[in-house]
Amino acid sequence: xxxxxxxxxxxxFALTKWVDERLPLPRLVYSAVGAGYPVPRNLNYFWNFGVxxxxxLAAQIVTGIVLAMHxxxxxxxxxxxxxxxxxxxxxxWFLRYAHANGASMxxxxxxxxxxxxxxxxxxxxxxxxxxxxxxxxFLLMMATAFMGYVLPWGQMSxxxxxxxxxxxxxxxxxxxxxxxxxxxGYAPDDAALNRFFSLHYLLPxxxxxxxxxxxxxxxxxxxxxxxxxxVKGEQDxxxxxxYYTAKDGFGLGVFLVLFAFLIFFAPNYLGHPDNYxxxxxxxxxxxxxxxxxxxxxxxILRAFTSDFILPAxxxxxxxxxxxxxxxxxxxxxxxxxxxxxxxxPLYRIFFWVLVADVLVLGYCGGSPxxxxxVIISQIAAAYYFAxxxxxxxxxxxxxxxxxxxxxxxxAVLAKHGGTSPAxxxxxxxxxxxx
Amino acid sequence: MIRWISGxxxxxxxxxxxxxxxxxxxxxxxxxxxxxxxxxxxxxxxxLSAELPSEGLFGKYDVRQLQRGFQVYKEVCAACHSIRLxxxxxxxxxxxxxxxxxxxxxxxxxxxxxxNPDTGEVATRKNLPSDHFPLxxxxxxxxxxxxxxxxxxxxxxxxxxxxxxxDYVYSLVGHGYVTQPADLLTKFPDAxxxxxLHYNQYFANLNIxxxxxxxxxxxxxxxxxxxxxxxxxxxxxxxxxxxxxxxNLDTRHGAGFAVLGFLLVFCFLAYGAYxxxxxxxxx
Numbered sequence: 001x002x003x004x005x006x007x008x009x010x011x012x013f014a015l016t017k018w019v020d021e022r023l024p025l026p027r028l029v030y031s032a033v034g035a036g037y038p039v040p041r042n043l044n045y046f047w048n049f050g051v052x053x054x055x056x057l058a059a060q061i062v063t064g065i066v067l068a069m070h071x072x073x074x075x076x077x078x079x080x081x082x083x084x085x086x087x088x089x090x091x092x093w094f095l096r097y098a099h100a101n102g103a104s105m106x107x108x109x110x111x112x113x114x115x116x117x118x119x120x121x122x123x124x125x126x127x128x129x130x131x132x133x134x135x136x137x138f139l140l141m142m143a144t145a146f147m148g149y150v151l152p153w154g155q156m157s158x159x160x161x162x163x164x165x166x167x168x169x170x171x172x173x174x175x176x177x178x179x180x181x182x183x184x185g186y187a188p189d190d191a192a193l194n195r196f197f198s199l200h201y202l203l204p205x206x207x208x209x210x211x212x213x214x215x216x217x218x219x220x221x222x223x224x225x226x227x228x229x230x231v232k233g234e235q236d237x238x239x240x241x242x243y244y245t246a247k248d249g250f251g252l253g254v255f256l257v258l259f260a261f262l263i264f265f266a267p268n269y270l271g272h273p274d275n276y277x278x279x280x281x282x283x284x285x286x287x288x289x290x291x292x293x294x295x296x297x298x299x300i301l302r303a304f305t306s307d308f309i310l311p312a313x314x315x316x317x318x319x320x321x322x323x324x325x326x327x328x329x330x331x332x333x334x335x336x337x338x339x340x341x342x343x344x345p346l347y348r349i350f351f352w353v354l355v356a357d358v359l360v361l362g363y364c365g366g367s368p369x370x371x372x373x374v375i376i377s378q379i380a381a382a383y384y385f386a387x388x389x390x391x392x393x394x395x396x397x398x399x400x401x402x403x404x405x406x407x408x409x410x411a412v413l414a415k416h417g418g419t420s421p422a423x424x425x426x427x428x429x430x431x432x433x434x
Numbered sequence: 435m436i437r438w439i440s441g442x443x444x445x446x447x448x449x450x451x452x453x454x455x456x457x458x459x460x461x462x463x464x465x466x467x468x469x470x471x472x473x474x475x476x477x478x479x480x481x482l483s484a485e486l487p488s489e490g491l492f493g494k495y496d497v498r499q500l501q502r503g504f505q506v507y508k509e510v511c512a513a514c515h516s517i518r519l520x521x522x523x524x525x526x527x528x529x530x531x532x533x534x535x536x537x538x539x540x541x542x543x544x545x546x547x548x549x550n551p552d553t554g555e556v557a558t559r560k561n562l563p564s565d566h567f568p569l570x571x572x573x574x575x576x577x578x579x580x581x582x583x584x585x586x587x588x589x590x591x592x593x594x595x596x597x598x599x600x601d602y603v604y605s606l607v608g609h610g611y612v613t614q615p616a617d618l619l620t621k622f623p624d625a626x627x628x629x630x631l632h633y634n635q636y637f638a639n640l641n642i643x644x645x646x647x648x649x650x651x652x653x654x655x656x657x658x659x660x661x662x663x664x665x666x667x668x669x670x671x672x673x674x675x676x677x678x679x680x681x682n683l684d685t686r687h688g689a690g691f692a693v694l695g696f697l698l699v700f701c702f703l704a705y706g707a708y709x710x711x712x713x714x715x716x717x
Binding site: 041042043080083086087093094238242243246247249250252253254256257260261263264265267268273274276277286303304305306308312315319322326329332333335370371374375378379381382385386388389390393394397412413415416 | 437444449454455491520521594596638679697704710712717
């Protein structure tokens with residue numbers, strides 16, 4: 001694991017020596033996120049977002065555990081118990097707004113993290129396992145966020161649960177039986193609310209466990225970098241601590257400023273007003289829309305409007321799940337040996353078209369299902385699948401990449417106008433002889 | 435091999451989407467979406483701004499306005515609409531002292547459901563400051579029976595349960611009730627307001643069951659000398675309902691500035707630490 005020049009933990013005191021011989025936990029932390037983990041020296045701010053996602057998960061778990069002490073998962077009182085938190089629990093409004101907006105912050109940083117991986121080819125060999133585990137985390141996050149949104153038992157909670165569990169009824173023959181089994185009834189009610197609460201409390205800890213695997217898998221090859229070029233020697237890396245703990249500290253501060261702005265000054269901006277109306281199974285809202293982070297997928301679901309051998313609804317559900325499942329195959333769909341899109345002139349164009357395409361899908365998914373939005377979603381959804389399944393495999397074969405730098409250090413020094421590598425290496429360290 | 439399979443699947447999905455797209459376009463061409471009366475009216479009458487002092491980053495409630503709004507609620511709205519999530523004790527935030535809150539609670543026209551302590555039979559008792567405001571109707575059936583088959587919604591969260599809630603409440607009760615324009619009926623003959631409903635240009639489907647609640651200036655006698663025009667009363671009740679939906683807004687904004695200030699100092703120091711650690715390292 002890691003590079004030969006990685007520093008090793010050396011306990012200085014009798015007590016730390018005693019602990020290290022019996023349970024080398026400090027050693028593990030030192031090698032994972034301390035001075036014992038060498039990281040490429042040229043990482044840009046986009047490499048901040050993994051740490052930020054971890055911070056968002058921690059914030060969600062802390063606020064969520066306290067909220068669970070005051071919340072009651074029963075259809076008769078769930079809505080009122082949330083309002084009890086907002087009005088009568090000390091700083092309850094802060095906890096709830098932090099938790100609701102924390103979900104949004106979590107998705108914002110994870111989406112940037114995912115697109116960082118797409119742009120810099122972080123899914124390619126030898127980091128395929130890191131990417132696969134990341135997609136698993138993303139799926140778990142979506143399940144957790146959906147079930148969490150049901151808990152306040154407002155109109156969007158109820159009808160969101162109705163629509164999402166309705167996906168399963170698209171499965172031929174056994175669909176309705178599966179849906180009733182999942183809900184514990186014919187419509188969302190106490191049985192569904194209780195199991196959603198139970199799972200909403202469980203899944204974040206599953207996410208935390210998969211994050212451990214994600215980081216473990218990352219530490220085998222070490223972090224990717226903006227050039228996508230492999231680390232060649234010690235001069236290419238710096239120890240994670242203090243270099244990236246300091247940089248991530250600043251990034252965390254900026255993240256918290258944005259987070260605090262949402263909590264204190266725009267707490268309901270990203271929410272939907274209908275969720276302040278108690279759940280009513282007899283009154284369907286005019287427009288059922290999920291939270292913003294599901295909008296692109298919702299647009300894909302709604303883009304299938306005509307039956308084609310299979311019913312349109314089944315196509316929509318298959319495509320929506322397929323839009324995420326295809327990410328599992330990405331490391332093998334992209335055969336280009338060049339990781340960083342900086343050196344891939346043709347793919348670079350398609351990458352930015354994809355970013356725009358996902359934003360367009362998101363906009364359409366959040367809009368009412370009017371013909372204009374449906375037609376735009378159909379075109380945008382077609383591009384989404386074409387990008388990953390057709391364009392990317394072809395481009396990666398025919399593209400002629402720009403020349404790569406020989407090493408990370410060479411790229412860094414070229415950016416700074418060229419000095420000899422020795423001057424810029426970590427003071428006191430010896431150049432790795434290769 | 436995987437690229438052949440993926441290409442085949444990708445082309446298949448694009449084909450199915452193209453099929454859907456074809457029929458969507460055919461649908462738009464043969465049956466173009468017709469404008470509705472709701473869209474037409476709402477496009478011509480955007481919500482009016484209530485200009486509440488609680489709006490914006492530096493927003494803060496005006497306690498005198500909240501008191502006036504509470505008076506409008508108490509004398510006009512409370513006949514049909516409850517605010518069941520608000521407690522009488524919360525009124526202390528409006529500047530009333532303990533004695534006034536107690537008097538308001540005991541004097542409230544609708545009593546709390548209770549039981550007769552001697553017989554155990556269903557009864558009512560006077561409200562206490564610790565009580566929530568009581569429901570006006572015992573249940574939806576009773577509400578429908580008394581209101582021409584419509585349920586007056588609870589107003590505790592109304593300003594958060596509608597888009598631009600405060601402006602919506604202000605526009606709806608202050609300026610929404612107008613005579614139905616004749617040109618609307620020539621354009622949309624089906625849009626005629628049915629008997630028993632009232633035309634309101636800010637209501638979602640234009641026809642609301644609630645009769646105009648604020649009908650004339652001076653309907654409420656303000657104690658602080660403010661002139662009780664319909665516009666003023668609508669503004670004040672919108673302010674009051676903003677408070678019932680978000681009673682902690684003042685605390686939230688105050689804490690927000692403290693937190694942001696702290697975090698900006700943190701960012702400044704963290705940036706300095708980052709630059710200091712990296713000062714000899716080109717990257």
